[in-house]
Amino acid sequence: MATYESEFKQYATKWAEILDRNAERMKRGSYSLHWMNTDKASWGKRAKPSSRGLTYTDINHVPGYGLIPEKATWLNFAARGSVRDEYAAEMPIVDNYTLVNRDESWADNVVTLYEEAKARQWNATRDIPWSELERLPDDLEKATCQLCTFLTEVEFVAGDFPAKWLYRIPQDFLEVKSFLVTQLMDEARHQEVFRKRAIAGGCLLHASPGFEWALKAIIDAPTHTMGTFLLNLLGEGLVLSIFRSGEMIAKTHVDKEIFRRCLQDEARHVSYGVLELKNYLDHAPDRPAAIEEMHRFADVGEQVILTSFTEAALVEPVAILLGGGLDKIDQGMEGQGRLWKMSVEEYLQRCDRAGFSRRERCTIPLESPWGQN
Numbered sequence: 606m607a608t609y610e611s612e613f614k615q616y617a618t619k620w621a622e623i624l625d626r627n628a629e630r631m632k633r634g635s636y637s638l639h640w641m642n643t644d645k646a647s648w649g650k651r652a653k654p655s656s657r658g659l660t661y662t663d664i665n666h667v668p669g670y671g672l673i674p675e676k677a678t679w680l681n682f683a684a685r686g687s688v689r690d691e692y693a694a695e696m697p698i699v700d701n702y703t704l705v706n707r708d709e710s711w712a713d714n715v716v717t718l719y720e721e722a723k724a725r726q727w728n729a730t731r732d733i734p735w736s737e738l739e740r741l742p743d744d745l746e747k748a749t750c751q752l753c754t755f756l757t758e759v760e761f762v763a764g765d766f767p768a769k770w771l772y773r774i775p776q777d778f779l780e781v782k783s784f785l786v787t788q789l790m791d792e793a794r795h796q797e798v799f800r801k802r803a804i805a806g807g808c809l810l811h812a813s814p815g816f817e818w819a820l821k822a823i824i825d826a827p828t829h830t831m832g833t834f835l836l837n838l839l840g841e842g843l844v845l846s847i848f849r850s851g852e853m854i855a856k857t858h859v860d861k862e863i864f865r866r867c868l869q870d871e872a873r874h875v876s877y878g879v880l881e882l883k884n885y886l887d888h889a890p891d892r893p894a895a896i897e898e899m900h901r902f903a904d905v906g907e908q909v910i911l912t913s914f915t916e917a918a919l920v921e922p923v924a925i926l927l928g929g930g931l932d933k934i935d936q937g938m939e940g941q942g943r944l945w946k947m948s949v950e951e952y953l954q955r956c957d958r959a960g961f962s963r964r965e966r967c968t969i970p971l972e973s974p975w976g977q978n
Contacts, residue, residue, distance in 0.1 A: 619695055645688045651809060661716045661780055675888075677705045677777040685777045702775040708888040710781045710829050712880035718873045719780065722787035725864050730776065730796040738859045744931040745856050748922035751810040752854075753803035757796055758812060759844060762820040763874070764792030766836050770829045784877065791870040794959055797862055811918050819913035822906055830885045834899065835906045837878025838955050843914060845871045846948035847923070853940070854926045863920050882959040897921060900966055907968045914945075915974055945973035 613620070622959055630637060643649075647669035655663050665671030670686040678704040683689040689696075714716075741749065767785040803809045823840060826832030840841050847854065848871060851864030882899075889895035913919070919942060921934065927944070928937025949971050956963045 611931060616697065619697075638687060642688075645690070647686065648827060651852070657720065660720055661783070665716075673707055673711070673780075675707050677702070677707070677775040680705070680775055682776060685779065693834075695861060699775075701772055704770060704773040704778075704829055705775060707778060708885050710770070710778060710881065710882050712781075712877050713884060714876060714880050715784045716780050718877055719784040719787060722784065722791065722870075722873055725869055726787075726790065727794070728764065729794050732861055732866070733798060733862055733891055735805060739857045740805070741856055742930065744925060745929075746806050747810065747923040748931075749856065749860065750803045750807050751922040752926070753799040753806075754810045754812065755816060755922075756799040756844070757803065757809070758816050758820065759840070760792050760795040762823055763836060763841060764789050764796065766823055766826075766832055767792075769824065770832070771772070773829075781909040788874055788877075791874070795867050795870065798867070802860070802863060813913075813916045815912040819910045822909040826902075826906075830881060831899070831902045831906075833878045833881050834903070835910065837874050838882065838959070839907065839910055839952055841871050841874050841877040841878070842952050842955055843910070843948050845875055846944060846951060850927075850944055854923060856926060879955050879959050882961060886960050896961060899961055900963075903963060904966065904968055908962075911969050920975075942973040942975065946971060 647667065650667050650669065652659060652664040652667050652670075654660075673685075678686075679689065680698050680700075681696050683692075683696065704808070729808070740746070767788045771782060771785050771789070772784075819840070821838045823832055826835055845868065848864045848868040851861055851868065855861040855864055886892060886895055886899070919940075923944070924934050924937030924941045925931055926937070927940035928934055949967070949969055952969075953962075953964055953967060
């Protein structure tokens with residue numbers, strides 16, 4: 606409280622002058638009406654809805670609103686496109702707005718993904734037919750609950766990461782902010798649905814040190830782009846492969862529905878990550894240096910994520926589900942090997958699309974570790 610008081614008292618000459626000026630004018634019974642002056646505004650240039658309604662794309666077509674600066678210099682809450690220049694001297698600076706370079710967070714598909722995310726929100730309480738959940742044999746139910754425990758951990762950090770950066774993005778990049786809010790909502794729902802599934806089926810089972818180190822590597826990434834690479838391209842990309850294999854892994858129609866709905870959400874997050882990295886590299890002042898720095902980060906990050914995806918608490922339950930039971934775990938491990946190879950190849954393809962080839966430097970083996978014996 607003392608710090609809060611001190612900060613605002615330090616700037617009292619600015620905000621108190623505004624207060625005094627406004628109060629004095631009101632005492633005189635005078636109106637300002639300065640806000641009706643449209644000389645510096647884009648008055649009369651009206652946005653028109655498209656077939657989908659009135660989207661960010663539609664309003665950004667109006668001159669004066671869609672120009673996204675390479676660097677944000679307005680580190681407060683004033684809306685992009687509003688009349689704000691003449692008030693700059695009296696406005697506060699929000700120190701937390703540190704993600705000021707457009708190419709640290711922008712992706713060319715972010716507006717489209719935002720619209721899609723709004724249209725495809727679902728409710729983990731109402732839209733999953735929980736009353737129809739079938740009781741599975743003990744080994745399959747334990748495997749399902751363990752997988753859901755893992756996914757609950759993963760989805761927690763998948764929400765924490767965008768939250769960590771959300772309040773650092775200034776108003777000029779509001780489209781990115783808006784999309785990240787939908788990602789937060791998606792991940793909150795995923796954490797909810799997997800937690801519910803585990804408890805509805807028996808209980809949450811084992812947390813894992815390997816999971817925790819991988820998730821810490823994501824949350825501690827030094828830049829937003831690097832963290833997005835580790836979370837969306839690699840981590841969520843591998844989870845996406847699990848969801849895509851839901852027809853083989855899920856043993857009830859309820860579980861299939863959960864995986865299907867989460868799949869559509871994760872696909873958006875992965876798509877954003879690919880194009881964010883592409884945009885970052887395409888606009889880097891020194892592209893070779895930027896690529897090499899990303900490689901250095903990936904060299905470490907891949908290995909930490911690999912720690913998670915070799916944990917028995919993940920590999921074994923998925924193998925049991927793929928095989929169809931504990932007694933068929935060996936056959937399941939063969940299927941797990943195919944899933945591993947597919948997942949790594951899809952990750953490398955995403956890197957290729959972003960203009961960041963990891964094929965010669967990838968530290969994750971294309972063949973599963975248990976398939977190399």
